[in-house]
């Protein structure tokens with residue numbers, strides 16, 4: 001009897017568990033996109049194991065005319081239908097400066113417009129709807145959300161609502177239980193939740209899974225039927241360079257990416273329903289995993305104008321991180337360690353020491369600038385046991401061992417002498433022989449033109 005009950009419970013849990021992976025997509029960066037460009041992005045995302053994009057957009061009348069976003073989203077649905085890819089709306093409700101806000105009629109219209117599409121992502125047969133924010137502006141809040149749900153229900157297109165209410169996610173970093181019970185009490189309209197806080201919040205500490213556990217368990221206890229969405233991100237650095245100290249920061253992200261992925265794989269892993277990668281293409285916040293567009297090709301269908309942000313984004317390729325994503329998604333979805341029959345090492349580093357005084361980009365001090373270690377970090381995924389050896393300038397042969405098919409991490413600190421710029425070297429040593437060697441994509445320099453805490457990502461991959 002006891003074992004029967006367990007089985008029934010396990011089955012019930014399975015029905016509600018999706019194990020899908022979304023990547024947060026900034027629609028504002030899709031201005032030049034064609035249907036084919038959407039397909040190209042979706043193909044890369046699918047290869048990485050990603051099932052869909054969460055489309056972040058701001059009210060189309062906010063800022064200079066953004067009415068084109070509606071057309072790009074229609075193109076995205078067309079592409080996704082062809083690619084068997086999923087899309088969910090993630091309404092950005094954090095904008096207040098333009099004094100134009102989302103309204104329920106417009107949101108309902110756009111959700112209804114795509115309700116019949118095979119690309120529309122559903123949760124328990126309802127359209128899944130997410131947000132960034134909705135708790136900070138007086139125009140929104142629980143009643144607004146309930147109104148949207150009622151409107152959709154009356155049109156026979158019920159939604160499941162899993163917003164990212166950032167005040168609660170921030171509070172959960174230091175007070176997980178308080179934040180969780182406040183959330184349930186203040187937002188009866190929600191079905192699920194996206195915990196946006198994928199980075200340690202202004203703390204010189206590794207993030208833990210505690211807040212995710214508390215938030216998920218309070219949803220379950222409250223009988224909510226929506227998904228618990230956990231966010232995972234490689235890094236965060238943003239600099240608006242506008243003289244406002246609130247607008248320039250870095251989050252402690254040195255080991256963040258492998259750390260957070262490790263917490264959802266393996267035997268005692270935390271089990272979210274959905275993982276949302278932050279982000280696919282938020283260049284200004286330095287957590288993109290998409291390839292960078294060509295800076296100079298104005299005719300490219302992924303062309304973007306980055307302004308000042310470009311000073312710390314152009315040249316900082318992050319594509320190597322997708323290899324880590326692919327490994328951990330595969331592991332998380334299958335519940336088994338993937339078999340590895342090639343050698344990979346992904347490594348990342350900032351290109352200036354944290355004390356570097358730069359000519360530009362320092363209109364205010366960068367918050368948390370002391371937190372990151374001046375070091376090159378590596379993550380190895382090898383087919384057989386080997387030693388990974390890292391050198392940078394005078395710091396030579398910092399080694400770590402990796403077993404067959406089990407990721408291992410290591411680091412080498414920046415040397416004190418960076419004169420002329422030093423480029424890291426990473427190699428794989430097996431059976432007394434060097435089997436691979438790779439030079440970092442950029443040198444590390446003490447002199448800098450622009451404050452830059454956005455890392456470059458190098459990769460040793462099968463040749």
Ligand SMILES: *[C@@H]1O[C@H](CO)[C@@H](O)[C@H](O)[C@H]1NC(C)=O
Nearest residue numbers: 059060061062101102103106
């Ligand atoms: C609702 O929002 C849309 C898109 O921002 C806007 O065009 C429209 O004027 C708004 N409607 C009302 C009644 O505010």
Ligand SMILES: *[C@@H]1O[C@H](CO)[C@@H](O)[C@H](O)[C@H]1NC(C)=O
Nearest residue numbers: 204205206252254255259409
């Ligand atoms: C974060 O974790 C890594 C190991 O995963 C450790 O080396 C590092 O010291 C930790 N950072 C802090 C600030 O505790």
